[in-house]
Amino acid sequence: MDFSLNDIQSMLLDSVQKFINNDYDFDKRQSYSDSEQGFSSEVWTTFAELGWTAIPFDEEDGGIGGGPVDLMIVMEQFGRGMIVEPYLANIVLAGGVLRRVATTEQKSRWLEPLIGGELQAALAFVEPQGRYDIANVATSASKEGDDWVINGSKSVVFNGGNAGLLIVPARTSGEQSNTDGITLFAVETGADGVNIQSYKTVDGHQAADISFDGVKLPDTNRLGNVDGGFAVLDAVIDDATLAVCAEAVGIMRILTEKTVEYSKNRVQFGVPIGSFQALQHRMVDMFTACEQTYSLLVWASMTASAGGDDAKRAVSSIKYQVGTAGRKVGEEAVQLHGGMGVTWELDVAHYFKRLTAIGQILGNADLHLDRLAAG
Amino acid sequence: MDVTLTADDIAFRDEVRAFFRDEFPDDIREKQDRGIPLEREDMVRFQQLLHTKGWAGVNWPVEYGGTGWNIVQKYIFSSEMAMANAPDIVPFGLGMVGPVIYTFGNEEQKQRFLPDILASNVWWCQGYSEPGSGSDLASLKTKADRDGDEWVINGTKTWTTLGQYADWIFCLVRTSSDVARRQEGISFILVDMQSPGVTVNPIITIEGGHEVNEIHFENVRVPANNLVGEEGKGWTYGKVLLEHERTGTAGVHRSAFRLNKLREQAAKSVRGGEPLANDRNFMRKVAAVEVELKALEFTELRTLAAVSSGKAPGAESSILKFKGTEIQQAIDTLFMEAAGYYALPFVPHQFRFDYPEDEFIGEGSETTTALKYFNFRKASIYGGSNEIQRNIVAKHVLGL
CATH class of the missing domain: 2.40.110.10 (Butyryl-CoA Dehydrogenase, subunit A, domain 2)
Incomplete structure (x- = not known):
């Protein structure tokens, strides 16, 4: 039992954080999203150059042999950065099928250019x-x-x-x-x-x-x-579910941080609104939801790495949690930002929309709770 | 990051499991399984058995007779203990006053008190809350006045759990009111319950049981050396104790055991009825609590990992308290719902070894489910109410 990151994981975390802090602000994200293809080809090339498109693939296929924990680290940061580049579609979904069943010929035809950033899939x-x-x-x-x-x-x-x-x-x-x-x-x-x-x-x-x-x-x-x-599809969908849940945790955390920060600066009735206990407890519940969701994510990612019997149950648990706690955090972030929370101008609104979309895909909270209820 | 146990961990787990299988007394096991309340003697006997094994001071440093276990070992021990349905260790001595004494006490206090705490020879209780000081604990009024080599204590402590069994009580008392902050005039003091002037009055709680007490101190004389650490620093010591305590109050393994039991029970037909497991609504509620609990298990593990890497358990441990108790209460509610009509009969007297079987009402412990539900409303109130815990997180974690 160990919660620390290894050297490669720390480097990966560091490099994704640096990229987002230095090269991917909200305005850029919006302009990429508004473009016809909906993301930046230049950014995608950078991802390939930095090796991020190679993470889950075997070394003999030109990958770096990463596992669910490595993907978790990257996707959480992609959530924080609200990355629109199609990492999920290319690397986790299409790449997930190719790495599992493609023949050598098929790999050189499709997987190689996918990892190289030249092919969209x-x-x-x-x-x-x-x-x-x-x-x-x-x-x-x-x-x-x-x-x-x-x-x-x-x-x-x-x-x-x-x-x-x-x-x-x-x-x-x-x-x-x-x-x-x-x-x-x-x-x-x-x-x-x-x-x-x-x-x-x-x-x-x-x-x-x-x-x-x-x-x-x-x-x-x-x-x-x-x-x-089916078995291939099922395994790939589980990977993708974990990946979007990691993205959701990144979003939930940044929404909570932004809400707390806003409440310290927004003055009404002559005081920061963060001084009101009615709001404080709601922000504590947002923070708690983030911690609890991250805990499940860590469990699910480690369980997926270990290939334990609990793996399916872990995937449903985290997706149910993201569907419920994620919705709560998103709605509360908007509510506590007041009118600004419902404007197109504010990043909070767009984080909320992505979080909501994640709740709608790959089985919603109801579906996963049904699976868990069945035992 | 790795969730797997090492070979050493597995060997340790097997050793603990074997202990609870082979050495845990059968009569206590039967009481636990049948829901028969434990006597003082049962609890002491169990803890003394742990002590013989060297396992009583789970969190204590080795130099004071503790186990020296790492977090994984503590996690395994707690899990095995819960899965064996062994009773919880009574926290007041081993979990509360012991750590305060070995951390802040002087050499004489350590030698005098620690061995008996570790061996469960002396029963301790806690004197914090007062009739006028609940959530606002720093407003406490019980005072200790210095008279020569003694302190003279006057006041009332309340909600004193199992105080009727106690040999000693540790109290927060006011030793000075001439201070800038109310918290500064408070000291941590140890009182022999046999001292003249101490009276214990029972408080009967909502389910009809006697767990808590009100304790009056009337000119109770205590030797000066019973004050632990520095005079006026009791608030700090009490807070350290509470933070350490909160990391243990999540009760995740006990809750996991109870949820497993609930699933087993739901799968069976009771009195020829349809198994509750066929009720999708009920099972969805069970599953939702299981998710919360699994999350909390890993939140606790992450907190413990941070502690073992040298960080103090911070205000985050408040999360463990309020989430842990919310989950415990949710489970109590589910057990009561599972019992249906049989939650109603108020027949606690039938939970005895010698009660005639043909007069027993309900299956198993069905008729205690509502009583447990009522009793455990206390969990979100004690140890700093869950609202106070949220205040702590708001202030110390979120900086609000």
């Missing part, structure tokens, strides 16, 4: 009817000679509008919600029959609804075993 794991059930896959892939033909649609694909590579779960056998019978495919967005409708999301990120109309793929675009995609 996305994992299209949501379907319009599927809500949070990742096994609910109606998109089909059928064999036509040696090729596969994909038909169906995916929704709210993070980074979908910028991606050169889409990883698409499609049904190759079984009923619509069966965990068996899902196969993963690599679809390059230039392919005929891929139709992408891209949009901004409320949190300043970018996503797309994508339809596949008879998209033809050679078998070399199949990722992993036929019908065996």
Whole structure:
């Protein structure tokens, strides 16, 4: 049992903090978010140069062999910096599939440029009817000679509008919600029959609804075993859930810090509003929520590293906590900032929106509490 | 960061587990499992058994007979003790006055008091609160006047837990009112309960039990050497004690044991009824408390890790107190809800070894669930109310 960071983790923390403090202020974030692609290519190149895009990948694949704790450290800081660059979509989601099942050839074709920062990618794991059930896959892939033909649609694909590579779960056998019978495919967005409708999301990120109309793929675009995609998808979604929870902790902490600071400076009735006990106790509860959420995050990340029996339970626990305590902290931060809290001008509003978005994705608090209740 | 236990840790865990399996007295175990209240003698016997093993002074330094365990060992011990459903160690001697004496006391006090505290030969109780001084403890009025080689104590202490069993009491008393800050005139003093002028009156609490007392001091004479540390510094000593104490009051392992028990119980059919585990609403509430508890377990571990790396347990330990008690109360509420109608019968007298089985009302300890729920409303009030804890965090952590 050890809560200290090792040397590599300390260096990683230090370098992400430096970048955010020196090169990524709120105005820049907003201008990147407002741009057509919704992030800065220059910043993304910097991430690749600093080695951050290589974190979870094996050394033989050109990665640095990092684990869940390393990702946790980076994502918490990305939360603090309100980073809009598509780290989750590229590295955790698409990269998470590639590193698990891609062949050597597939890795040199897609993973190498992904780590190098040249390729944008996305994992299209949501379907319009599927809500949070990742096994609910109606998109089909059928064999036509040696090729596969994909038909169906995916929704709210993070980074979908910028991606050169889409990883698409499609049904190759079984009923619509069966965990068996899902196969993963690599679809390059230039392919005929891929139709992408891209949009901004409320949190300043970018996503797309994508339809596949008879998209033809050679078998070399199949990722992993036929019908065996669910286990891969499930593991990647757990990684992603931990990653967004770490991001949420970063947001919760900075929102609490900003709220406390504001309450010390904002004067009403001739005194700082932070002198009112009614507000003090609410800020203590915000602080406590941050500490408790961070504790669960540490547990979940360490459990994921150790690969223990508790890993699934830990993921649901932290996501439930982020969904409930995160919402509380976000709403309280806005409330305690008064009218300013509901303006576009203030960063607090945008932190709140990102935190809210995190609550909506990868299973909301209700879903994860149901899983925990079932024991 | 690493959550796994080392081979040494696992060996230690097995040793502690074997102790509670093989050496923990069967009659005390049965009382605990059946919800029969423990007698003074049971608690003393249990603690003396720990002492024989060298495990009584969990947090004490080795030089005073403590275990010298690291945080992981303490965590394992606390967890195994809870999972064996062993009673909590009564905190007043081993957890409270002992540490104050070995930290601030003089050599004579250490030699005189510490061995008996460690061996549970002497029962201690705590004299802090007064009828007029609850949350505002520094307003306390019990005073000690110097008369030659003695202090003469007058006043009233209240909420004195298990004071009816006590041989000695440690008190915060006012030794001077001529001070700039009220906190400065307070001293920490040790009083023999047999001294003339000490009277103990029971206070019956909401569930009908006798746990707490009001203690009157009328011209009680105490040797000058019973004052611990410096005169007028008692407030500081008391605060140090409370901060250390709060790191232990989260009760996470006890709560984990009770939640496991609640899940086991919910999975069974009671009196032929449908298992409560089929009630999704109820199980969602159980799961939500489990999440809070797991979070608190790691918050406590992080705090302890900070302490073991040399930091004092700061005001953050207040979080452990108010979250820990909120969780304990939530669990009490769930047990009561699980009991349904059987929470109502007020039959505490049936929790005896010799009570005739065919007259017993309810299954297991169902009929104590409401009593526990009522009794444990105290948890968010004692040890500095949860509102006071939030004031402490607001001031000392958030700088408000």
